[in-house]
Amino acid sequence: MKIRIRRYRPDDRKSVLAAFRTNVPDHFPASEEAWLRSALDEPDGPLFVAVEGDQVIAFGGYELSDFYNLGTLVFGLVRADRHGTGIGRALLHYRLLHMAGRKGRPRYVTVDTHPHTAGFFQRCGFVEIARWPGGYRSGRDRVDLRFELSDEAVDRLRAESRTETISAR
Numbered sequence: 001m002k003i004r005i006r007r008y009r010p011d012d013r014k015s016v017l018a019a020f021r022t023n024v025p026d027h028f029p030a031s032e033e034a035w036l037r038s039a040l041d042e043p044d045g046p047l048f049v050a051v052e053g054d055q056v057i058a059f060g061g062y063e064l065s066d067f068y069n070l071g072t073l074v075f076g077l078v079r080a081d082r083h084g085t086g087i088g089r090a091l092l093h094y095r096l097l098h099m100a101g102r103k104g105r106p107r108y109v110t111v112d113t114h115p116h117t118a119g120f121f122q123r124c125g126f127v128e129i130a131r132w133p134g135g136y137r138s139g140r141d142r143v144d145l146r147f148e149l150s151d152e153a154v155d156r157l158r159a160e161s162r163t164e165t166i167s168a169r
Contacts, residue, residue: 003050003052003087004051004052005051005094006051007047007048008048008049008061012059013040015055015056016036016049016056017036018079019059020033020059021033022080023077023079027077027117028077029136029138029140031137032138036075039075044063045061045062045063045064045074046062047061047075048061048091050087050090057078057079058076058078058091060075060076060091062074062095062098064104064106069108070106070109070110071108071109071110071149072109072110073095076088076111089120089164092121093161096109096147096153096154097157099149100157107150108146109147109149110129110147111145111147112143113145114142114143115141121145124147125156126145126146127146128144128145129145129146130143130144
């Protein structure tokens with residue numbers, strides 16, 4: 001079945017929260033659900049879902065800071081039973097290309113994550129810029145990564161996006 005990425009809608013809320021919960025506790029502490037609910041209620045930037053048929057299987061968004069010429073990824077998550085299928089990479093590429101298409105395209109895109117998911121971002125071209133033991137309030141370690149949204153990177157993302165395959169499980 002074909003995967004579509006589209007803007008988040010309020011009627012996606014229940015499915016996004018359910019997808020989040022499939023990632024607790026391995027990828028998110030349960031305490032981050034309150035932050036997710038807040039982000040859904042009052043987003044600071046565009047939010048997107050990946051859907052298969054009528055099922056939400058992934059969610060993520062981003063925020064832009066005009067002052068710092070910076071984009072920040074927020075809540076990139078894929079339903080746990082769909083990890084390793086290419087959906088996360090497709091959603092990441094979609095968000096990066098969406099930022100690149102903005103009038104005030106940021107020079108850099110940052111993300112903070114846990115050490116066990118940092119490798120995913122590094123394989124996608126992000127560079128580690130900081131590591132904070134116990135850097136999250138939950139006590140988990142934090143890794144900060146950065147991607148340079150250069151013209152060359154955008155061309156590469158476009159080329160990869162045209163050839164991406166998402167495997168069904």
